[in-house]
Structures are given as C-alpha cells and as structure tokens.
Amino acid sequence: MNTHLLSKLQATAKPFAKFAASPNARPFSKSLVRFQSTATTADVKSTSTFIKNSHPTAPLSSFNYNLSRILGRKFNNFKKLTEILKVIEEIKAQNLKFDRNTYTALLTAYASTNRSKDVMTTLEKMEEQGIQPTLETYNLILQSYASEGSSIAQAGIVAEMEKKGIDMSESSYNSLIRALTKREELEHAFDIMDKMKENNIPMNIASYSNVIGICVRVSDSKTAFSLLKEALDKCLSVSSDPTMLFNVLCLAARKDEHEAVSFCWKKAVLENAMRPDEGICLDVIRVAGLSGDVKLATEVLQHLGENGYTYKEYYFAPLMEAFMNKGDLKSAFSVLDIMRASGITPSAQATLPIRNHLRNQIDKIDEAYFILEQLKKEDKSVDVTAFNVVLEACADAKDVERTVATYREAASLGVTPNVDTYNAVLIACINTRMRDMGKLVIVEMKKAGITPNTDTYTHMISLECTSREYENAFNYLEEMKSYGAIPPQMAYVALLRRLAQEADPRYLVAAEEMETFGYKVPYAIQQNWLKAKEQ
Incomplete structure (x- = not known):
C-alpha cells in the first residue's frame, strides 16, 4: 500500500x-x-x-x-x-x-x-x-x-x-514495470523504460531489479548485465538489493561469461562485502578456470576459506585449470603443494586439467617432465600426484616406452610411487597389450608393499583379457571380492567382452553375476556373444 x-x-x-x-x-x-x-x-x-x-x-x-x-x-x-x-x-x-x-x-x-x-x-x-x-x-x-x-x-x-x-509519476511507471515482471513481459518492460526516459522520469533501483529479474528468468544474461551497469552508472545503490547482483552473477556464470562474472564478483564481494554461498562460488571459480583468470580463482578460494568453508579437492581444480589456460604448467603443479598445505591429499581426479592439457601431445608431456626435473634442481619437492599425471599422459598417448622410462625416474626425482603410479603404468601396458610388462609392474608393486585398489584389479583383469590365456582374469576378480570390494562395472565389461569373443560358456555366469551387482550388460557385448555362439 x-x-x-x-x-x-x-x-x-x-x-x-x-x-x-x-x-x-x-x-x-x-x-x-x-x-x-x-x-x-x-x-x-x-x-x-x-x-x-x-x-x-x-x-x-x-x-x-x-x-x-x-x-x-x-x-x-x-x-x-x-x-x-x-x-x-x-x-x-x-x-x-x-x-x-x-x-x-x-x-x-x-x-x-x-x-x-x-x-x-x-x-x-x-x-x-x-x-x-x-x-x-x-x-x-x-x-x-x-x-x-x-x-x-x-x-x-x-x-x-x-x-x-x-501525468504519470515515477511511482506510476514503477508499478507498471513491477506488474510486467510477474508476467515476464520483457519487451513491454523496455517500452515502459523508454517512456520514462522520454519524460525524464528516473527509474529506481527496485525497477531495475524487477526488469533484471525478468532477464534472469528468460536467461538473457547480456541484457541483465547491461541493465546492471546502467543502474551503477546512475549511482543507484545496488548494494541495497544484493539479490540483483547475485542474480546477474549466477546467470553470467551459467553462461560462462567471464566479463560479467568478474565485474559482479568485484562489486558484490570486494566492494560491498557481500557473502555469496558455496554454490555461487563454485560457479564463479569454474568460469575463472575456463577463462584463465588466476586472480579471480584465487579470490574465490580465499573467500571460501575466510567464510568458514572447509577446503575440498574440487575447489582447487579450477585454479589449476586457470594456470593451464595461461600456459603456466609449473604454477599448475604448485597448486598441489597448496592443496597439501590446506590439509588435502590430491588424487588423480585433482590433476585432470593437467592431464587433459597433455593428452596425446608428446612435446607437452616432455615439457611437463622437464618442469619436474627443474623443480628437483631448485630443491623443491616433486609431488607424487604431479609425477603420476605425467605418467598417465604417457599412457594416454599409448607410449609404453616413455611411460616406463618416466616410471624408472621416480627415485631420481625424489618421488615415492603410490598405487596411482602403478595404475598409470598398467594403463599403458593395457593400451599396448604388453601383458608381461604389466605383470612385472604388479610384482614391483607387491615388493613395495602397495595394496592394490579396485582400479588396480580392474586394470589387471583388463590386461589379462588382452592375451590368449585369460584365466588369471577370474583369479583377480575373485581376489578383489575376497577383500569385500564390489568389482567395478568396467571389470565385468572387460571380462565379458573377452568371453563373448571366445564364445566361452562362462559368459552366462559372469553376466548373471554382473547383473546381481546392479550393472547392465552392454547391448553390443550381448550381440557379440550371440554371434560367437552361433558360429
């Protein structure tokens, strides 16, 4: 009223x-x-x-x-x-x-x-x-x-x-805009705004917020951002309506629009001390990573820490990606040190941005290895996760020689291999069907006292299925189950694919067991089994 x-x-x-x-x-x-x-x-x-x-x-x-x-x-x-x-x-x-x-x-x-x-x-x-x-x-x-x-x-x-x-007043026009907001009539709202400009009647912050709200609901991020800047240019108190800033920020983040995201983050958080929640922060840091904006990614991480959020591994992946998009691989490796200093043990998942950057590019893989050597020469520790991602990149390139050569340099780099290290070498052996090399890796793994995980067993099953004799694949499957682990779907897929090729009657038993764990047998494997059986 x-x-x-x-x-x-x-x-x-x-x-x-x-x-x-x-x-x-x-x-x-x-x-x-x-x-x-x-x-x-x-x-x-x-x-x-x-x-x-x-x-x-x-x-x-x-x-x-x-x-x-x-x-x-x-x-x-x-x-x-x-x-x-x-x-x-x-x-x-x-x-x-x-x-x-x-x-x-x-x-x-x-x-x-x-x-x-x-x-x-x-x-x-x-x-x-x-x-x-x-x-x-x-x-x-x-x-x-x-x-x-x-x-x-x-x-x-x-x-x-x-x-x-x-004559209509500012209040009259603002009421018209407010009604149009509820009906999401954006074009009609613009007509009202034009009439206000013709009559030299200013829009208040509530009207800007209402029109921006329509833009957000119809996903017109560019118009929303333009209206926000217009309101700021008129020196309206945007901080009095934080929802407006956050709405533009969220929409721009969903559209991966870096300029708008960076602008809104600065206005909301740095200038007006607003406190976006974790969801908004994760959207913003993702855009920072895609855009190579290291500064913004760092600010978001700092904001999360200062506002009581416990650091998680996936917080840091965008920062690593931002460094990669700037071509700064050395700094990307340094993110692993920051994670450990924050009480987080990086996994292979954390280094996916680096792995994707190196994928199937031998020159970049070699560059990454040389950076590890440089870190060692500078008396800096080489993180085992950084070492592993280089191994994984070698495996992705199906270059078993480069994989093994890199693996053999672990000691010279001061790296103590972990289970992911051996898994990376096993992947290379699978890709190149080098079963004997894979067996040697497994022996070395046992000597080092490293306990295999489900990924390791899946790799060993896949490796066995690349050879004519694949009996050990069943042994690895049973050994995995004996530890109380549920075999991953990929372990059954690798085994069933081989059994179907050979029309091995044990296919039916393995398929039934796979389904008891809630997995579905791929249609292509079922068809291969039927064809092989008919022959």
Missing part, C-alpha cells in the same frame, strides 16, 4: 484516536451515564444532538481509522477486503458520506484483489460525489494491481489517467 496515503489516512483519524485513548475518555462516558440518570429525556436528546453536531467528522474519522488499520494488517488481501466491506456497510448504515480517505481505502482493497470492475465503479461513484481522484489515488491502485501482476487492469487505469490529463 502507498505509505504516504496510509499516513494521511491515519493522520485524519488521529484526533478521534487520541480522544478515544486519552485518560479523560472513560470518566467522560461515566459522567454522561450519571448525567442521563438524573436528566429528562429531552435533556438527553438535546445533549446527544449537541455532541453530534459539534463533531461532524468524528464518526467518519473513526471508520477511516479502522479502514487504515485493516489495510496495514498482515493477513491476505481477500480477508482485508472482507473486513473493509464490513466497515463500509457500517458507514452506509449510519448514512455517512464517504470522503477521499474512505474511497481510497475501498479502492485499495478492490485493486489488491484484482477486482478491476469494482475499482472502476468506485471511481465513478467517487466522481459523482464530487471527489476527484488524484495522482496519489491512481498510484495506489496501480501499485495494488502490480502485486497481482495485473498489467491489463493497470492499462485501464492508465487510460483513465490520460483521459483526466493526469
């Missing part, structure tokens, strides 16, 4: 309210009763008439005061209308004429429940009584319709204002 009009309503009713609440109110009523007990009937009537005629506005003022109180309550608009209409009936019962405040309250109640016909009828009655609606009256109606998104009803009010020659 229009707070200015509400205050006027209440101000009109204040004399009556003050009198009703004053300490003299009760004594006066009691003295009146005592007076009536001793006076004649004529005297009482005379006194009553005197009081009534001496305070002609008091009865209507009291009703208007009640109307203003009802409109100010927090229950729903339909209940408010019911209560308003009850008071209106009481006014009519006393044959009191409505004044501007009475009509304003009634119009507000009708408009807030989207009863446009009743609004127009009430306006006609108001004019018939000689009370002309003011700009404030119309604004109040437009504002009430805005809450319901009733832009069609608003159009009728605007037409009425034009007919009366009443």
Whole structure:
C-alpha cells in the first residue's frame, strides 16, 4: 500500500484516536451515564444532538481509522477486503458520506484483489460525489494491481489517467514495470523504460531489479548485465538489493561469461562485502578456470576459506585449470603443494586439467617432465600426484616406452610411487597389450608393499583379457571380492567382452553375476556373444 496515503489516512483519524485513548475518555462516558440518570429525556436528546453536531467528522474519522488499520494488517488481501466491506456497510448504515480517505481505502482493497470492475465503479461513484481522484489515488491502485501482476487492469487505469490529463509519476511507471515482471513481459518492460526516459522520469533501483529479474528468468544474461551497469552508472545503490547482483552473477556464470562474472564478483564481494554461498562460488571459480583468470580463482578460494568453508579437492581444480589456460604448467603443479598445505591429499581426479592439457601431445608431456626435473634442481619437492599425471599422459598417448622410462625416474626425482603410479603404468601396458610388462609392474608393486585398489584389479583383469590365456582374469576378480570390494562395472565389461569373443560358456555366469551387482550388460557385448555362439 502507498505509505504516504496510509499516513494521511491515519493522520485524519488521529484526533478521534487520541480522544478515544486519552485518560479523560472513560470518566467522560461515566459522567454522561450519571448525567442521563438524573436528566429528562429531552435533556438527553438535546445533549446527544449537541455532541453530534459539534463533531461532524468524528464518526467518519473513526471508520477511516479502522479502514487504515485493516489495510496495514498482515493477513491476505481477500480477508482485508472482507473486513473493509464490513466497515463500509457500517458507514452506509449510519448514512455517512464517504470522503477521499474512505474511497481510497475501498479502492485499495478492490485493486489488491484484482477486482478491476469494482475499482472502476468506485471511481465513478467517487466522481459523482464530487471527489476527484488524484495522482496519489491512481498510484495506489496501480501499485495494488502490480502485486497481482495485473498489467491489463493497470492499462485501464492508465487510460483513465490520460483521459483526466493526469501525468504519470515515477511511482506510476514503477508499478507498471513491477506488474510486467510477474508476467515476464520483457519487451513491454523496455517500452515502459523508454517512456520514462522520454519524460525524464528516473527509474529506481527496485525497477531495475524487477526488469533484471525478468532477464534472469528468460536467461538473457547480456541484457541483465547491461541493465546492471546502467543502474551503477546512475549511482543507484545496488548494494541495497544484493539479490540483483547475485542474480546477474549466477546467470553470467551459467553462461560462462567471464566479463560479467568478474565485474559482479568485484562489486558484490570486494566492494560491498557481500557473502555469496558455496554454490555461487563454485560457479564463479569454474568460469575463472575456463577463462584463465588466476586472480579471480584465487579470490574465490580465499573467500571460501575466510567464510568458514572447509577446503575440498574440487575447489582447487579450477585454479589449476586457470594456470593451464595461461600456459603456466609449473604454477599448475604448485597448486598441489597448496592443496597439501590446506590439509588435502590430491588424487588423480585433482590433476585432470593437467592431464587433459597433455593428452596425446608428446612435446607437452616432455615439457611437463622437464618442469619436474627443474623443480628437483631448485630443491623443491616433486609431488607424487604431479609425477603420476605425467605418467598417465604417457599412457594416454599409448607410449609404453616413455611411460616406463618416466616410471624408472621416480627415485631420481625424489618421488615415492603410490598405487596411482602403478595404475598409470598398467594403463599403458593395457593400451599396448604388453601383458608381461604389466605383470612385472604388479610384482614391483607387491615388493613395495602397495595394496592394490579396485582400479588396480580392474586394470589387471583388463590386461589379462588382452592375451590368449585369460584365466588369471577370474583369479583377480575373485581376489578383489575376497577383500569385500564390489568389482567395478568396467571389470565385468572387460571380462565379458573377452568371453563373448571366445564364445566361452562362462559368459552366462559372469553376466548373471554382473547383473546381481546392479550393472547392465552392454547391448553390443550381448550381440557379440550371440554371434560367437552361433558360429
């Protein structure tokens, strides 16, 4: 409700309210009763008439005061209308004429429940009584319709204002925009904005926020960002509506628009000390990684730490990716040291950005190895995860010689191999079908006291299935289960693919076991089995 009009309503009713609440109110009523007990009937009537005629506005003022109180309550608009209409009936019962405040309250109640016909009828009655609606009256109606998104009803009010020659104000236009927001009519909202500019009427921050809200809902990130900058150029207090900043930030992040993300992050977090949640931070740092914006990625990590979030491995992958996109592999390796300093043990998953950068590019793989050597010469520790990602890249390139040669340099680099180190070499052996080399790696792994994990067993099963003799694949599968581990789907896929090729009757047993673990046998393998069986 229009707070200015509400205050006027209440101000009109204040004399009556003050009198009703004053300490003299009760004594006066009691003295009146005592007076009536001793006076004649004529005297009482005379006194009553005197009081009534001496305070002609008091009865209507009291009703208007009640109307203003009802409109100010927090229950729903339909209940408010019911209560308003009850008071209106009481006014009519006393044959009191409505004044501007009475009509304003009634119009507000009708408009807030989207009863446009009743609004127009009430306006006609108001004019018939000689009370002309003011700009404030119309604004109040437009504002009430805005809450319901009733832009069609608003159009009728605007037409009425034009007919009366009443120019629309900032409040009028803002109410129109607010209604369009609920209907997501972006183009129509732009038309309203253009009219405001033509008439030199400024938009407030709420209207900008409403139009930006439409842009967000229709995924128009570029327009949303443009409107945000326009609001800032006009020196509007964007910090008073953090939702607007966060909405543009989130939408731009989803669209991978680095400029808007960086701008909104700076305004929201660095300049206005706002605190985006973890979800927004992860979207922002992902964009930073894709764009090679190391500074932004670092700021997001710092923000997460300062606001009590426990660092997780996946927080750091975008920072590593940002370094990779800038071509700074050495700094990307240094992220592993930062992770360990933060209490996180990096896994192979953490180095995926580096692995993807090196994939199938021998010159870059060699460059990565030389960086590890350089770190060693600088008396810096070489992280085993950094060493492993170079091995994995060699394996991806199906270069078993380079893989093994790199593997043999672990000691010279000061690296103690872990289970991922051996798994990387096994992948190279699988890719090149070098079963004997794989067996040697397994022996060395056992000598080093490294316990195989499910990936290791899956690799060993896959390696066995590359040779003519694949009996050991069953042994590795049973050994894995004996440790209480559920074999991964890929372990069964590798085994079933080999059994299908050979039309091995054990295929049926393995397929049934695979399904008991909730895995589905790939259709292509089923078809290969049927064809091999027919032959």
